Amino acid sequence: MAGGYAGKFLRVNLTEGSWSDFTLDHDTLKRFIGGSCLAAKLFLDQYPLDADPLSPENPLMIMTGPMVGSGFPGTSRFSVCARSPQTGIWAESACGGTFGPELKRTGYDGVVIEGRSQDPVTLTIHDSGVRISDASSLWGRDIYEATDTLKAGDKSAKVLAIGPAGENLARIAAIGNDKGHFSGRAGLGALMGSKNLKAVVVRGTSAKAAKADDAGFKAAMKTAMQEIKDSALAEGLHMMGSDANMDLGMVTGDVPVKNWTSGGEFDLASNLSGPTMREKYLTKAHACTNCPIACKRVVKVDDGPFATAEGPGPEYETCAVFGTMMMNPDLTAVIKANELCNRYGMDTISCGSAVALAMELYEKGEITKDRLGGLDLSWGNMDAVLELVRQTAYREGFGDILADGAVHAARRLGGSAMDAVVHVKGLEAPMHDPRGFHGMGLAYMMSNRGACHLQHFVLATEQGMASWPQLFDMKDDYEGTTSVGKAWLVYNSENYGILANSLSICHYVAYSIRPETLRDAFNAITGFGFDFAELLSTGMRDWTLKRGFNNLLGISKKDDILPKRIMTALEEGGAAGSVPDTDLLLKEYYALRGLDERGFPKEDVLVRLGLNELKERLY
Amino acid sequence: MPIKAMTQEWMDAYKAAIQADPEYKSIAKDWEGSVSLVVNPDPARNVPEPIYLFMDYWHGDVGDFVVCDKEKAESAKFVMTGDYARWKQVAYKELDATKALLQGKLKMKGDLPYVVRNIKTVNKVIDLLGKVDTLWPDDDHQ
Structure with missing residues (x-):
């Protein structure tokens, strides 16, 4: 057994109420x-691809890595994977928090959940055993309530849970870990809901994976911390x-800005920014297990119409959307x-x-107030937005149309809707916005779960947060609004980022340390002895x-496209007048990846x- | 006629470029506080000693712009330190200062959220740095 691995995986069949261990070879x-x-x-290797994503035949996989x-x-992470209920293709959604390391402590590297329970259940994995128990009393409760209930008897237990959105099979449903960390994208909460699986609880007390080289690990650890x-x-x-x-x-x-139709709203951004959150609403920074960065926000709004008790705060993505x-x-x-999205369990x-x-569509008159049940969905009317968020989670009223995501909604709504969706x-x-950073446009086109900023390190390299000339030939400073040279940037940034996802290490930590340090830590843990070429090759294998x-x-070249809205230049802001040259980007990228004309x-x-x-x- | 970089004459020219800019006053209306740049020595490029530059910015106006000693430089609200070659890259806009900071090529002591909030001011003064017709030490050396 290589270092870093617990050495076994758990397979649970909810239809049968059974479970067993399995292993994988070196x-x-x-x-x-x-x-x-x-x-x-x-x-x-083991499951049918053509099964309905919400059927019992679609397995829900929860995987950690050797680190x-x-x-x-930054090694708190785990990935939830399946065929996506939202997109119908490959789905993975990595999450930080507490669940991954605790699962390892139970003696498992991962869990594969098959089948469908007749009634709502909770799966509990303890290093002393596995249990499937009735969760009828939790069904209908939001993620915060369910998590608190499940941790009431043992505060050290770590919880993965769905909320009403997952129970109602909203295809944008997320899975929450200990209330503040989410596997948000691609609707995996709906798959969990389809299995009548309310929560997975883990509690490990003893298992600890051995490292191949303890001294080497300590040295790499010390370097990383510095x-x-x-x-x-x-x-x-x-x-x-x-x-x-x-x-x-x-x-x-x-x-x-404004559903991707505007730019240059500096005052608007300033109101919503990290410095503003820090000054006005932050109560403390919060860290995932083993993270010295502590990027997570804990916030509180004391008064006003949107007063909110102290709890997990929004990420950038949520502040923008x-x-x-x-x-x-x-x-x-x-x-x-x-x-609300956290409690209901929805991807923000x-x-x-x-x-x-x-x-x-409301502004254009394509959706009327009547159809919205009387809601005035004018830009910026957040009372109406919050009510619509609630309706979406419960599939009530117009929320039922939105519950499967923007693309499904646009198909149902017709008119100009599909032209207004960026996906x-x-x-x-x-x-x-790929109009500001063309490499991100290519990354969206080619990411295997659909438009994604987390299957790669393009965000870091193209925007200059990090520069790794030791990994591949790259510049310190890329101009965002050019497509020249970006295929090379994306290809390599994907291979490195995908590797990080396989290791289950946080991107922010990987951006902050040198690749040599990550390589040394990985090798000290696993004993694999990889050089950079082998590490990047792992990323290439995974992508392929x-x-x-x-x-x-059924995915082919026809699907590697950016939507019409992104291919329409903005008139103002930092990306004004710019659209990615998708022909150039794809031509160069296809050559690097070794893709044929299909x-x-x-x-x-x-x-x-x-x-x-x-x-x-x-073939 | 190019002015020797990082001399008092050059600082005066830089200050004048900022004062003459029609947009600066409004963009920098919220900025309060001094900034110093510390240029690490690079004998191979004709920079034998560290150079300290102190600049005082206040709500769209500018005060002292001086070549100074280490003590005064370190008294600034924001102290940015980097190798000579990096500063030259920044002046020529070959390297964005924010990216240089994130990549560790420049170091900053001071309130980072304040800088982020006022990023348009930061970008503006760096942009104006490039407006000064400059003779760099290694240009001279050649």
Whole structure:
């Protein structure tokens, strides 16, 4: 057994109420490492791709990596994976918090949940055993309430839970870990709801994965802590959270405004920014397990119409989607929207994007007040927005149309709706405008779960948060509004970022430390002895594996596109007059990835990466 | 006629460029406080000693712009330190100052959220740095 792994995985069948352990061989672990990469390998090997994503045949996989639980900074993460209920293609949603290291302490590297329980249940994994128990009394409760109840008997237990959105099979439903951390994207909360699985509770007390080289690990750990201490990025994240991006992003054209139709709203951004949150509403910074950065916000709004008790605060994405995207200048309304989405268990990006779409259609007269049940969905009317968020979680009224995300809503609404949705492959884009950063546009087109800012490190490299010349030939300072040279940037930033996801390490930590430090820590834990080329090759293998997964589900070059709205230049702001050159980007990127004219990995690429079984299925 | 970089004459020219800019006053209306730049020595590029530059900005106006000693530099509200080559890259806009800060190529002591909130002011004064016709030490050296 390689170092860092607990050594076994848990397979639970909710239909039968049974469970068993299984193991993976050393070669599989070395090639696919962990996290979503290992999940994709397992899925392709063992499960049908063509099953309805909300059927019992779609497995829900919760995976850690070999660094999780090691104590190394940022290694709290885990990935929830499946075929997406929202997009129908590969889904993965990584999450920080507390669950990953605790799962490792129970003696498991991951959990695969199959089938469907007849009645609501909770799955409890303790290092002394596994239990499936009745959760009828929890069904209907929001995530905060359910989590508090499940932790009442043991505050050290760590909880993954869904809320009403997941129970109601909203395809934008999220899964919450200990109330403040979310596997948000691609609707995996709906899959959990379809299995009648209210929560997974883990509590480990003894298991500890051995490291291959303790002394080497301690040295890498010491180096990492110093590098984080010296990092201005880490300092900024600690002080302002991810919302530090709001002011800077508005200047550079990164922040979408008014459902992606405007830019240059500096005062609006200032009201919603990390410094403002820090000055007015922050009560403390919060850290995931083993993280010295502590980028998470804990906030409180004492009074006013959106007064909110102390609790987890919004990330940048939430501040943008419930702020600038809706022309809402009130950060307290964003904080309330964030709390509601957390409690109901909904992805803030998807939920906010769907609501912003509805606001635009309301302004155009394509949705009437009558159809909205009397709500005045004018830009910035946050009372109406919050009511619509509630309706979405419960599939009430107009919320039923939004509950499956902006793309499904646009299909049902017709008219100009589809032209107003910014998505790739069915997943709404996160709050980074490709017109300001063309590399991000390519990353959206090619990310395997649809438009995504977390399957890669493009955000860091293109915007200059980090520079890794030791990994690949890159510049210190990229101009955002050019497509030249961006395919190379994206290709390499993907391979490194995907690797980090396989290791289950936080992006912010990976941005703040040198690649040499991450490599040394990884090797000291696992004993794999990888050099940079091998590490990046792992990223390449993972990307290709998931691309093949999607190819088998019908994804091809026709789907590698940016939506009409993004291909329409803005008239103001940092991205004014700019749209990505998608022909250039795709041509260069396809060559780097070894994709054929259909958008399939070429046979020789699959062989070189050791993906022979995938080759047999694709050719 | 180019002015030797990081001399008092150069600081005066930089101050004049800021004062002459039609947009600066409104963009920087909220900025309060002094900034000093510390240029690390680089003998190979004809910068044998550290150089300290102190600039006082206040609500769209500018005060002292002086070459100073270490003690005065360190008294500024914001102290930014970097290698000579990095500062030259910033002046030529080959390297964005914010990115240099995040990548650790420049270091800053001071209230980071304040800088983020006033990023348009920061970008403006850096932009105006490039307006000064400058002879750099290593240009001279060649």
